[in-house]
Amino acid sequence: METFPIVFIHGAGGNQKVWVNQVEYFKNSLAINLPGHDGGEGKRSIDGYVEYVKHFLDERGLKEVVLVGHSMGGAIAQMFALKYPDYLKAVVLVCTGAKLRVLPKIFELIMQNY
Numbered sequence: 753m754e755t756f757p758i759v760f761i762h763g764a765g766g767n768q769k770v771w772v773n774q775v776e777y778f779k780n781s782l783a784i785n786l787p788g789h790d791g792g793e794g795k796r797s798i799d800g801y802v803e804y805v806k807h808f809l810d811e812r813g814l815k816e817v818v819l820v821g822h823s824m825g826g827a828i829a830q831m832f833a834l835k836y837p838d839y840l841k842a843v844v845l846v847c848t849g850a851k852l853r854v855l856p857k858i859f860e861l862i863m864q865n866y
Contacts, residue, residue: 763823
């Protein structure tokens with residue numbers, strides 16, 4: 753049976769550690785730590801994160817991956833699938849909506865405090 757690499761993308765409030773059990777269980781898998789999560793400067797748009805994921809995959813020579821995204825990670829996975837379908841074997845969405853609604857006040861607080 754042929755297997756494909758599984759790449760996990762966490763949501764806005766997490767980091768790659770949320771996928772530790774899945775990465776241990778699935779031998780051919782890894783989890784991305786998105787910029788701005790666990791330090792560093794984040795991206796300002798889903799598109800920015802999509803480009804980060806593409807760079808992440810390119811650096812590792814990964815193609816035909818199964819992309820698994822939770823919440824905002826699912827939004828990133830959906831946009832990635834639309835932009836770069838040749839990279840993917842499948843997309844798995846976990847607790848992800850077609851549109852992420854966030855109160856503007858939350859963004860304002862983040863910009864003021866981080």
